[in-house]
Amino acid sequence: MAKDYKDTLLMMKTNFEMRGNLPQKEPLVQQKWNEMDLYHQILKRNEHKPYYVLHDGPPYANGNIHIGHALNKILKDFVVRYKNMSGFKVPYIPGWDTHGLPIETALTKAGVNRKELTPSEFRRKCEEYALQQVENQKMQFKRLGVIGDWENPYITLQHDYEAWQIKVFAKMVSRGLIYKGVKPVYWSWSSESALAEAEIEYMDKKSPSIYVTFDVIDPKNVLNGDEKFIIWTTTPWTIPANLAISVHPKLEYAVVQTSVAKYVVAHELVEKLAKELNWENVSVTKVIKGQDLEFVKCKHPFYDRESVVILGEHVTAEATGCVHTAPGHGEDDFIVGKKYNLGVLCPVDEQGKLTKESVYFEGLHVDDANKAVCKMLEEKGALLKLTFITHSYPHDWRTKKPIIFRVTPQWFASIDALKDTMMKEVKSVNWLPNWGDTRLGNMIKDRNDWCISRQRVWGIPIPVFYAENDEEILDEKVINHIAELFAEHGSNIWFEWEAKDLLPVGFTHPSSPNNKFRKETDIMDVWFDSGSSHHSVLVNRGLPYPADLYLEGSDQYRGWFNSSLSTGVAMTDHAPYKNVVSHGFVLDGEGRKMSKSLGNVIDPLKIINTSGADILRLWVASVDYQSDVRISDDLMKQLSESYRKIRNTFRFLLGNLFDFDVTKDTVKYEDLGEVDKYVLIKLNEVTKEVLNAYEHFAFDIVYRTINNYISQFLSSFYLDFTKDILYIEKADSRARRNIQTVFYENLMRLAKLLSPLIPHTTDEVYSHCNNQEAASIHLTDMPKVENYANEAEILTKYEKFMTLRNDVLKALEEARNAKVIGKSFNAKLTLYPNKATKELINTLNANLQQIFIVSQFEVKNEVAPENAYQFDNVAVLVENANGHTCARCWQVVETLNEDELCTRCDRVLK
RNA sequence: AUAUCCAUAGCUCAGCUGGUUAGAGCGUCCGUCUGAUAAGCGGAAGGUCAAUGGUUCAAGUCCAUUUGGAUAUACCA
Secondary structure (H helix, E strand, O other): OOOOOHHHOOOOOOOOOOOOOHHHHHHHHHHHHHHHOHHHHHHHHOOOOOEOOEOOOOOEOOOOOOHHHHHHHHHHHHHHHHHHOOOOEOOOOOEEEOOOHHHHHHHHHOOOOHHHOOHHHHHHHHHHHHHHHHHHHHHHHHHOOOOOOOOOOEEOOOHHHHHHHHHHHHHHHHOOOEEEEEEEEEEEOOOOEEEOHHHEEEEEEEEEEEEEEEEEEEOOOOOOOOEEEEEEEOOHHHHHHOOEEEEOOOOEEEEEEOOOOEEEEEHHHHHHHHHHOOOOOOEEEEEEEHHHHOOOEEEOOOOOOEEEEEEOOOOOOOOOOOEEEOHHHOHHHHHHHHHOOOOOOOOEOOOOEEOHHHOOOOOOEHHHHHHHHHHHHHHOOOEEEEEEEEEEEEEEOOOOOEOEEEEEEEEEEOOHHHHHHHHHHHHHOEEEOOOHHHHHHHHHHOOOOEEOEEOOOOOOEOOOEEOOOOOEEOOHHHHHHHHHHHHHHOOOHHHHOOHHHHOOOOOOOOOOOOOOOEEOOOEEOHHHHHHOHHHHHHHOOOOOOOEEEEEEEHHHHOOHHHHHHHHHHHHHOOOOEEEEEEEOOEEOOOOOEOOOOOOOOOOHHHHHHHOOHHHHHHHHHHOOOOOOEEOOHHHHHHHHHHHHHHHHHHHHHHHOOOOOOHHHHOOOHHHOOHHHHHHHHHHHHHHHHHHHHHHOOOHHHHHHHHHHHHHHHHHHHHHHHOHHHHOOOOOOOHHHHHHHHHHHHHHHHHHHHHOOOOHHHHHHHHHOOOOOOOOOHHHOOOOOOOOOOOHHHHHHHHHHHHHHHHHHHHHHHHHHHOOOOOOHHHEEEEEEEOHHHHHHHHHOOOOHHHHOOOOEEEEOOOOOOOOOEEOOOEEEEEEEOOOEEOOOOOOEEOOOOOOOOOHHHHHHHO
16 A cells, blocks of 8 residues: 655645636726726726727617627727726726617607607606616626726716807818708608608508609600600609600610600610500610610600700619609609709698698599599699509508608708718728728718708707798707706706807897797707717817727717717717727627527527636637637537636646745746746747737737647647646745746736636736736736747747657657557657658657656657557657556665655655 | 528538638537546547539639628619
């Protein structure tokens, strides 16, 4: 029976638990951060360093956070934490977007009846609701481990935020960028209001389907003049607003002779139409390219008015290929009409009744107008066919009544005037991924002016007054005065106070001889809210403009990147950001979009409560976030494994440093063993790569580099063979202190390098270290890249050695399979190297027997025996070591003393 | 429909300016240890690089088309 010497070994000792228990532990860590006010301590520590500003894009304050929010906020936290450890002062002011439709509808769904409340009362309810949502999301974001000024966030409904937004508007007014125009909107005659897209529901509707002819009156050398264009429509009531017929420039059109008349329709549709309209003796007499029909003139079927033929890309080869165009009643029609300067006709009022402008149909509701128009068309001989069809048509989601398109007056911000500067600025910004400039550039290039008005109540009012003659008063001074008032009282006063109280004292206007003024009732597009944040937040709080970084999902090219650029350029002629990083969207394990109906939604809060925030953060770090990313339970499991490896490595390092005092026991680099130096050099390489990756926002490289180093190098190589020294040798033996020095350096560097990614874990690791330099690892700096002596030489030498080691390991494995040995301590190893390898071995200043973890080791300069494993540069003979196993260190040696100890252990114990 | 992007082992990713048998980690399987033990160590298996066509002596890498997917915008008269 062997004696038990376990007590004489210097086994690892630590309270750092093997199991993370992150869902339980992380809240405690976060509580500690809270109590010590870590955020402000970090800023205080970096007080005199230069700013690095990551300006937060505000999420919409509604509902629980989803995985996309988590991805976004965690990425930002990586940057904030890294930069704060790298020589910068990095404030992070989280923000929320709080105005707009979703909150209005959330309240409506909760049973608040808007019609029973004054706008001001309703707005107060919205505000209350929004602030609740902010609190909820704030709690959830904090649980992700995101550090920031949570006590003092920016919220778009805050008074000073509103005030700055108005100032931005004032500046744009002063530059002449704000004007009033018209635009077709979804209009619900049943609720007499404009509707947002989200308030529309598609339902089946029975509509008339009519074919209408337009007589050519000016053939423009391409036609004869006796032809008729045929259009098709399901909304006869829009015929009074017809101003043009659109054809596609690339489509071919045919002149069709029938027994009754000559028609112009798309060539490829002739056959279909012949059947549909019961034509007889059909013959195509001419084929004309659409683009040649441009400016041919027709007569409106019942007005003494022209309807010109124009070209539109929106035209498709359906129905007749000739599209009835009423710019007042359709988005496409409006756009193409604008191109041709057709003007806009909209003879329909708020209730959906035709106006005097329509002459024959005044007072008729659109449904009745349909009949009247058809009758009129028939009388004029312009109606070829009338049937009824059922099709999907937009309806008001509340009243369930069909909606119409109708032009209404709206406020616009001119983008045209800013376009050149915007394009220039886009080029000067650093985009990551670098296709960002193409994408945003393309959008700006063909972007129309920005419609900034909404016919709603929950938002920042458009601070414009109307004089008695309805002239709009666009006066920078007046608007800035409103800004001052909003700063003090909030924007609700716009709805509560009289116009005269909102205007500067003694304000007069030539168009208001009686000093009467009317307030604009429209509010601003929420994109204007968040788009003003560079001033409402950065400038307002004394932070530098432009920000160093915007980091958002790729949907924000159209959204926040875009709106912020517009207002930023309007304010300063410069983009509000120097760098823009965008990330992709989170898809499920199969690459499908997450949706409630598919049931594939992954909830970040659930992951946090089952695995922990650091696991979720590790996921963010592990994926290529610049394109779309996937998440699944399987992936989470995989990351948990990976996390365990990291955690265990930290635990092992900590456990073997229990008796190490950095100030006293550290061994200088030049006094270390060669292998120890090699490990430090590798660690230095890792440091270099990781820091470089952080600089490029390449967190996946950070993760992978460290992960590979830890599992492939540190754990399997260095930590494995050094146990024989750490446990066995005397506590303060030189070899042991060497190793502990290297361990300590690894522990500190890896913990710091990983701190931005898994801050809870590294904080926990740090709190288990002896000799802490700061109250938290987050109050330390990133490790520096060292310049070690003979770095390159040692590195190349040992990299070669590692391939030799691979051969040895393989030979040991073969021997294990052949039952020659079990554990490697059973082995006697003999190497038969070729010349180069022999030279390599000779230059190694290391204990190879120890590194290979075998009991006996020999290098022979002769031909390898048959039973050796043959590799390219070496043959390896593995035999069962013969002798006796030391009861303490388990090595097989030739002789043991009477206490069953080898000479080494005997020496150590004495 | 348009703009931009994505597609390499079961999973997450490498693969630079085209050049020998396409790499790594995780997972899987097998083995080993029992002094990191709900751990540690070792080995092995796994890929017609989304498809098709082209350029080239040579293509995962360049070009075109297609398919599937993502985001945004538009459209359904």
